Amino acid sequence: MSIPVIRASQSLNNVRYEIRGKLARRAHEMERLGYEIISLNIGNPGAFGFRTPETMRLAMIENLASAEGYCHQKGIFPAREAVVMQQQNRGVREVTAEDVFIGNGVSELIDLCLRGLLNDGDEVLVPSPDYPLWSAAVTLNGGRAVYYACRPENGFVPDPAEMAALVTPRTRAIVLINPNNPTGAVYPRETLLAIARLAEQHKLVVFSDEIYDEMTYDGAESIPMATLVHDTLCCTLSGLSKIWRACGYRVGWAVFSGRREGAGEYLQAIELLSSLRLCANVPGQWAVQTAIGGYQSIKDLVRPGGRLHASRAAIIAGVARSKYLQLTPAPQGAMYSFIGVRPDVVPHFDDQSFAMDLLENRHVLVAPGSSFNVPYRTHFRITHLPLPDMLDEVFRRLEDQLDAHVQASQGAVAGSAAPLTLKAVR
Numbered sequence: 001m002s003i004p005v006i007r008a009s010q011s012l013n014n015v016r017y018e019i020r021g022k023l024a025r026r027a028h029e030m031e032r033l034g035y036e037i038i039s040l041n042i043g044n045p046g047a048f049g050f051r052t053p054e055t056m057r058l059a060m061i062e063n064l065a066s067a068e069g070y071c072h073q074k075g076i077f078p079a080r081e082a083v084v085m086q087q088q089n090r091g092v093r094e095v096t097a098e099d100v101f102i103g104n105g106v107s108e109l110i111d112l113c114l115r116g117l118l119n120d121g122d123e124v125l126v127p128s129p130d131y132p133l134w135s136a137a138v139t140l141n142g143g144r145a146v147y148y149a150c151r152p153e154n155g156f157v158p159d160p161a162e163m164a165a166l167v168t169p170r171t172r173a174i175v176l177i178n179p180n181n182p183t184g185a186v187y188p189r190e191t192l193l194a195i196a197r198l199a200e201q202h203k204l205v206v207f208s209d210e211i212y213d214e215m216t217y218d219g220a221e222s223i224p225m226a227t228l229v230h231d232t233l234c235c236t237l238s239g240l241s242k243i244w245r246a247c248g249y250r251v252g253w254a255v256f257s258g259r260r261e262g263a264g265e266y267l268q269a270i271e272l273l274s275s276l277r278l279c280a281n282v283p284g285q286w287a288v289q290t291a292i293g294g295y296q297s298i299k300d301l302v303r304p305g306g307r308l309h310a311s312r313a314a315i316i317a318g319v320a321r322s323k324y325l326q327l328t329p330a331p332q333g334a335m336y337s338f339i340g341v342r343p344d345v346v347p348h349f350d351d352q353s354f355a356m357d358l359l360e361n362r363h364v365l366v367a368p369g370s371s372f373n374v375p376y377r378t379h380f381r382i383t384h385l386p387l388p389d390m391l392d393e394v395f396r397r398l399e400d401q402l403d404a405h406v407q408a409s410q411g412a413v414a415g416s417a418a419p420l421t422l423k424a425v426r
Ligand SMILES: Cc1ncc(COP(=O)(O)O)c(C=O)c1O
Pocket: 043, 104, 105, 106, 107, 108, 131, 177, 181, 209, 211, 238, 239, 240, 241, 247, 251, 252
């Protein structure tokens, strides 16, 4: 008797999220066999000992008794009101709690916002490289991601003129990720202004993913897109996961600003979709007001002497020591480096097979650049979350693997992919 095959929906055919894909599954398998893997593929601060500010935990515990029922589909009022104040402090005027939607992380809101907007074949301008959830959510909702390049030689900053040339009658929205994951670029004001004018000219919705907004280095300034977009709808997305190191709380927010006349039907669609999933995680929402108010501990982590600053410095130094790697420019924001392998010294480099070799042979897990929807295969992304000592060890292993790769491609070393015995990493 033949076994009936249960097929997945065809809507998933082109949906990819490789950061948690084949490589991550292999790393997990190796860990179960007892290997110690240094996982640099996911921006999960808690996994590297970063803690959520204590007061947020206290706020949640204090309010647990008020968190047992469903709340309003848009989120609890104190959380939405706190987000309004945060926006006001950043110079965003004319938003009220009515314009704020709280979701189970920015991830859920990305899906809701696109699902409420797109019809089959609608186009969305998405950065390349991107945070791949954006591409996946566009595709899942019947849209087509049209990529605008953020090239290494331009500091990973997009070119608004190139973006303008990609707009068609089917274009509905522009996605910005600033500060950027995976590149760490922080966009200059002139670039953001030009993108704002482009969106206004074509009445495109601007989705500005600013989840890393307060994670900047060397005086880089992260400018809220909502302060620049006035004559079209702007949706700013952020949440507790990164700045407040609370990704397990699953709390994010979407704030609608700019021109809301004419957007009523769309905003009602988002409210309908929010109602269909009843509400976001309520206990986590009680931490929002405490998070947003008062002193921001992220400042201590990103300033000179802070842990994220030190890890970023270790990465910059590791790349500078390498014969093979380049990082231009150094990341100005967020908590990732998108590291390039110099094509002049490493011929035939393939990011996917290199990442697998690195995992199998050196027990380090990185995210290949092509997972972020770029057309080239010369980059990989690592997080800045480990301590500098561990990053130094990572760069030793990267260099060893690249030495082996180069020697193997010169035919000098046979069997360079044989597993090595590694010393324990603290
Ligand atoms: C740019 C960007 N947007 C959104 C998310 C999703 O965050 P959340 O934990 O709020 O779902 C991430 C997570 O890494 C991210 O890097």
